[in-house]
Structures are given as structure tokens and as C-alpha cells.
Amino acid sequence: MNIAHLVSARRNPKGWHWTDIAAYAYLLLGVVLMFGPVLWLVLSSFKTQASLLEFPPSLLPLSQKEVVVTGYPQPLPLFTVTMEDGTKRELAQVRRIGIQAQMIDPANPSQQFRVPIDKRTPVRQFSLATENYSEPLQRFAFPRFLANSVFVTVVATLITLLINSMAAYALSIYEFKGKNAAMLMVIGTLMIPITIILVPVYLVVTKLGLVNSLWAVILPGAATPTGVFLLRQYMLTLPRDLIEAARMDKASEWQIYWRIVMPLTLPALAVLTIFSIMWRWNEFLWPLAVLTKTESYTLQIGLNAFQGELQTQWQYLLAMTVMTLTPVALVFVFLQRFITTGIANTGMK
């Protein structure tokens, strides 16, 4: 039960209150504003270079229809022509001379027409310029960036899960000297974003000899205070008897952690996994600072570098952007409910 229902139920048991209509209107506007731009990007990424330059832009990826006519080696562009007598015909253009176009009927190539260019409009058809996608994969370092991003995301997430769950286990199951100090250290780091310690982290990474290595991206963010917190809060709810029983069975502390606590913590681990994947896949500032060689770029850095170079080649840039957002979009489609409840419950990002 909520306010809307209560109020509308009182005033008008079956009909619609104006606020309901306003709410739906707002939500529909929201759909257009939130999904629209992404959809527009995806549609645009399938347009040919020529149709990307069109203004005003067409909604769907359209391209001019071409026909193969016997006697002509190249396919010829097809136009709808308004003839002198007012009839309309579909003609193929052979060449254009000034304001006149030399055209032929594809069905009857021997007959030629001279048509003023303002009397013809291109015949357009729906077509997907998939070369926008295949060409960057062949010509640019895009696959390299993709591989780097995948490596960083997977390895960093595994390390994060392991070391954060170990710390969370120690902080939730045991009482030991220095526990409070350790907790305080973890809390302390919550409020320190990489942005304000950019330079010294860079120094540490340099000292470790990791500049331009993907490990320089993976390691600094591996221990996340949010991760430790999330897992610790979850582990605190596990029944102690289980751990005591395992100890009686002479299980080592590691076995208790790895074989009993970890499997039971799976729901929290799953949430942290999703977050870690999101963080790592989207990370920008730190990789930008520490990766300077093109072959070590991650997708985000590569994409940013491309947008400087490829201003005039939007067709590649758009396609690469779509490829970059696809994995998160897929994660979202499959795990949407999980992600949203995870965030609502933890308030973290």
C-alpha cells in the first residue's frame, strides 16, 4: 500500500487520479531520456560514413540502394526520378555532369536519360554498415585494448574477492589484538579516492617497476574497503556453531574459511563480483595516468585516445563505443534485479 493508492482509493475508487497520469507521463519521458541516447548511439553506429554526415540525420541506418547493371563494372546508385511528363521512374545514375545527371533504366541499359539533379531523389533502403565494427577490429589496436580490459577486469576481480574475503573473515569471526586498529584503517581508506593520491601511487608503482604494465592498474585498487565491509557484514550473520563444529572436527582455520565460510558467503561475493567488474571495466583516471604506451591501453583509455584522433571518423568511434558498453549492458540485462537490490542495500558504488 502506498500514498497514491490510498489517496486515489479514497477519492475515486476505480478511476485514475491526475497524479497517476502525471506519473506515467514522467516515467515515459524518463524512458525516452534515459534509453533514447543509448539507442541513438547504437542506431548511429550502424550508419555508413555518408549517412552519418547527413543533416538532419535519419532515425534508422539507411543507405542508398545500388544496382548492378550489365556493362558497368561498379554498382550504380539508384534514384527516383520525376520525368518531364510528371511520371516517376527508378533510374540508375551512370555519371553526373554539373547539374545534369546521366541515367539509365536498369531494366533497359541501352536507353539513356539526361536528368537535372534536382529532379532525382536517392532510393534508400535499410542497411547495417557492419564494416564499422569489423574494420576497427582489423585496422586498429582495438582487439588489444579489449584483451587488456578483459585481463584487468578478471584478474583484479579475482584478487579483490580473495584478499577482501580473507580480511572480512578475520574481522568478522575472530577476536584478536589490533582488530579495532585494523578496522579503523579500513574505514580510513573509505574516504581516500585515488584522485587525491594520484602522484604518490604513481611513484609507488614506478618503484615496483610496473609503469605501463597492466599490473599497475590491477593492484592499487584490489583492496577495496567497501568490499571488506560488504563481506564482513554478511559473514557476521553466519551461525557461529557451524564454525565451532568444524573446529571440533579438527578443521584448520583456512579450511573453515575456504570450505565453509566462503560457500556460505556466495550471495555477498556475487554482489562484490558485479561491482568489481563494473569498477574495473569502467575505470578511467588511474589507467590514464599510469598507462602511456598504446599496447597497454585499456578499452576506456583507447576509446578516449581514439576520440581525439578519429573526430572525422565517427563511424568507427561509435561502433567502438557500442562494443565497449555491450559487456556491461549484458551484465545488466541478466543481473539487473541483483544489482539494484545490492546497491539499494549497501549504498555503495
Place this chain on the structure above:
Amino acid sequence: MTLTSKTSPATSPAPAASLAPSGGTNPVLKLVTRVLDWPMAGLQRLIGERRMPYVFLLPNLVFFGLFVFVPIAINFVYSVTGGPALFPSERPYVGAGQYSYLFDCGSYVDPNTCREDHFWRGVYNTLFFSFFQVVAMVGLSLLTAVVLNMKIRGRGFFRAVYFFPVLLSPVVVALIWKWILQRDGLLNAAIMGLGGDRTLFLAEPGWAMFWVIFVSVWAHMGFYTLILLAGLQAIPTDIYEAAEMDATPRWRVFWRLTLPLLWPNLIVVIVLSLIRAVQTFDEVFVLTGGGPGTSTLMVVQYIYETAFSNQVQNFGLAAAASVVLGIVLFALTLAQLAFTQRKSS
């Protein structure tokens, strides 16, 4: 900001007696389990059960130490030393020199009178950006959360719609909007279709700042909406039922009941979005590069460029600026902790 676990983790308790390797039949996990069990058991025999928590804590603390605590210490060293050297031992001590250089202004209201005018432009831009971004963010996410909390068909879908952009990377977000806002972009086509004039949205200072704020709200709104929605759903319904019995007008119910009860969540949203706004870099950097001119240059971009991309890399100055930024963020975080403490007590 803690996980209030709704699902009981003990629904499928593993029998403690049978220590089956986790991962079930997965051979890799089985192998990892076997390989790790033996040395860790040996270690426990060596140092004793009571010292095992330190073993579990160690890797995490090494990472924290190496990449957070040591850097914080070095950052202070940087900020009081000068010169181009990267290693602190090779840098001459300059005392508060970097700070006084940073704060050397004829008048603090006018960045033109400052030696480090870009820093001050960054400060003012960040303040302007943060204020309007937070106002818009809180207002819109509150409105959206209230609407999503109504009895709406397809609520899950709409919730997902607003949340989706949160997942996109800042680079992708910036490129989407750059594509729409460009000279021959969708927005200009729409405006000209309606009889308006073409506007170079990202080349005019006022418009660039507007769009930077807009895009930032667009990208992160769903996150705060979700926090507020969780808060709204936690409000007990009998309060509303009582209000209904008294025939309280709806706006008054919202003003007198919903808003006060939602206040703790609103505080979280305000402070979190403020902390994030002060740190803004990614989207703005890709969308406008801080331009046109310096009209959308943020403090973090100033730090990044001073340290990494200028001709002369000035680590000392960048570190001093980041200490200043750190103090601001620290104050904001303390404020949030104070508010959330009050909430929980």
C-alpha cells in the same frame, strides 16, 4: 551504509563434518582447495591458531599500506618539496612554498589575479558544478523515487530504465552525449526542425557547463534514486493509514511524514553526491576537455594535468592541490559519518 541482509545465509548450511571442497565438482577449484589446504594447515601448526587472523588480514593490509597509506605520507612530502624529481629523496625542501604559490592571489574572487589561475578556475568551476549538480541530482532522484514508489505497472522495468546509465563508463557516457550535442547532432536537428537556431553546445562556455551538469546528473541519477527508493520502501505503511484516517491532504502527508522519515537517506544522497561532484573528472574531461577555454576545468583535471600531462610535470604543486582537495573531502566525509551516526542512534 551497511548491508542489511534480508536473506538468511544459513538456509543451506554445509554440514561441518563433511568438509567437501568448495566448488563441488569443478576440478580447478578442487585443485586450488587441495593445494592451499596443506601449507595453510602447516602454517597454523607453526604459528598457532590465535595468530591466524593476522595471516588472513595480511594481504589486504599490505595492499592498503602500499597503495594508500604510504602514498598519503609521500603526498605530504611532495607537497612540501619542489623540483622535477619523482623520488622524494631527490627533492629539495620548500616548506609551505607550494601552498603559498597555490594561494598567491590578488583577490580570491577573481582567478585572473592568482599566480595559479587554472587552479582557482578549477575551484570555482567545481563549486559551481557541485552546487547545481547536487541540487538537480537530489531533486530529480527524489521525484523519481517517489514516482517509482507509487502503484505503477512495470515498476521493475522503470526502475531499471533509470538505473541503466549508472553502469556505463564515463567515457561511453561522454561520447554518447558528444554525439548528440555536436554541430550536426540530434539535438541541433530537433531544434532546427522546430524552427530554432543551431547552437554549438560544447563550444559556448555557459552551454558547456550546463551540459556537463546535465550529463553528470543523467549518468548518476539512478544510483541515488535507488537509495531513496529503498528509504521510501522502509517507511512503515501504518503511518500512511493513520494519515488517511485523518483525511490529511496528500501534499501534507508528503511534507510532514514522508520527507522527515526519508531525511536520513536524503542526507546520505546529498553528501555522497557532493563528495562525488567535488571529485568529478572523467565525464567532463572526455566531453569538453575542460573547455571551451577553462570554462569547465575541474580541480581534479588541474591536478591530473599539473602532475602528468603538462610540459613540466609539477608533482609538488599537484600534491599540494590534492592535499587541499583531500581536506575538503575529509570534512565532507566526517559530515556524512556524523549524520549517519545520528541516524543509527
